[in-house]
Amino acid sequence: MTINSTQFDGNQWVSQVQAWALELGFSQIGVASVDLSSAEAGLLAWLEQGFHGDMAYMANHGLKRARPAELVPGTLSVITVRMNYLPRDTPDGWQTVEWVRLDHPTEGIVSVYARGRDYHKVLRSRLQKLSDRIAQAIGPFGHRVFTDSAPVLEAELAARSGQGWRGKHTLLLNRDAGSLFFLGEIYVDVPLPVSEPVQEHCGTCNACIEVCPTQAIVAPHRLDARRCISYLTIEHAGAIPLELRAPIGNRIYGCDDCQLVCPWNKFAQRSPLPDFDPREGLSGQQLVALFEWTEAEFLQRTEGSPIRRIGHERWQRNIAVALGNALRAGADVGPFLQRHVQHPSGLVREHVLWALAQGR
Incomplete structure (x- = not known):
């Protein structure tokens, strides 16, 4: 879509989207540009080493993963979101509880994120609601929502849009929320001011x-x-x-x-949603x-x-x-x-x- 720049305050608009996102249970939003060219070499090296294993879909789309405007023609900006998933009733000292589970060899351990509802369903539904809310405010606009469901460099986009930094384990880390959150994106045909990335804070920790x-x-x-x-x-x-x-x-x-x-x-922050209980x-x-x-x-x-x-x-x-x-x-x-x-x-x-x- 085309927006009259004299009537459109991008920063104010992004703040409004953040407010709508919080109402839908998201923890934070950011905005990334569509230029991920500096990530292409690393992606290609990772694939060439075979580190993706059986995940052929990681290579099937070539460099579209690092080129949002090729994946969804017309994309000018990427709105990124994160959503905390630690269950609502998680006790203090939950890490110790999880370590103890691993010491009970006859108990089956399912990763914390997978004990509740499928996050794909939760995020996709709420991302669409957020997109609908945006459309109500600015009129129909070109967009597509993603959450771990297409050739998208999610962690890279999230890091570039100020959601956190890439930890040494490759997951995204946030100073106020650790790493226990899901990521999602809305590719939009609206030019938006890009969020500032944050500094890395892993230091010498391995x-x-x-x-x-x-x-x-x-x-x-x-x-x-x-x-x-x-x-x-x-x-x-x-x-x-x-x-x-x-x-x-x-x-x-x-x-x-x-x-x-x-x-x-x-x-790590507890989710306000019952979906992840x-x-x-x-x-x-x-x-x-x-x-x-x-x-x-x-x-x-x-x-x-x-x-x-x-x-x-x-x-x-x-x-x-x-x-x-x-x-x-x-x-x-x-x-x-x-x-x-x-x-x-x-x-x-x-x-x-x-x-x-x-x-x-």
């Missing part, structure tokens, strides 16, 4: 690099996704590499270690009980959850690995595993047999 169970953070700001537990338990469809099964421990969907250890997450059955549950979910039960219990996307087979594969690690830790899960050595899925069966071997 806690995230040192804590990673699989050493997936191969250097500051460099993640080999093929070794990342989140990638292995969610994105990877085949057998989990043998050498990475033991470090997975009892993590069955995602991993929070690099966030739990980060000093900035003492400032933990669902019954996805927190504090025993591995045996979770493995026994039938496919119908899995689909019913994960309806509207991000977990559903991995499917029942991968769910059981992940739990079989965790059961093997529990058996090695002395848990009495051998008889249960023995009952599943003839599992109809070859993928699950392989991991069950591996799990049984951990008790020898």
Whole structure:
């Protein structure tokens, strides 16, 4: 659309959008330009090293990921948003609670962000509402909303628009909110004043690099996704590499270690939305009980959850690995595993047999 510059105060308008965003449960907005050319070399190097693993979609769109105006022709600015996701009733000292969970080998650990409603659904719906509110104020305008759903350099755009800085684990960090938030974008055909980026505040801290169970953070700001537990338990469809099964421990969907250890997450903010409250059955549950979910039960219990996307087979594969690690830790899960050595899925069966071997 074309805006009469004599009647349009960009800074005042962005402030108004921020107010609307807060009403919708967003924590902050920013504005980034569409020029991400300086990020292209890093993206290409990461892809050339194969660090994206099975995530072919990371390479399928070429450099469109770093070129918003090519992905959505007519885009002049990118409105970025972040939304805190720590559940409303999260206790003080929540990091300690999560570390203790990892010391209970028979409990299945789902990443904090995935215990509630699928964030794709929450953010997409609210981003569209925000876009509709903007349209009411300025008239129809060209736009498209994204949240982890297209070839978009989300963390890069967020960093360039003042939402935070890239931590050494590659996640975005914010001085007032740590890293426990989701990101989203609205590509718009409106020229807007760009937000100022913020300074980096990691200093000499390497806690995230040192804590990673699989050493997936191969250097500051460099993640080999093929070794990342989140990638292995969610994105990877085949057998989990043998050498990475033991470090997975009892993590069955995602991993929070690099966030739990980060000093900035003492400032993590609770979400005001009920959407991210933990669902019954996805927190504090025993591995045996979770493995026994039938496919119908899995689909019913994960309806509207991000977990559903991995499917029942991968769910059981992940739990079989965790059961093997529990058996090695002395848990009495051998008889249960023995009952599943003839599992109809070859993928699950392989991991069950591996799990049984951990008790020898």
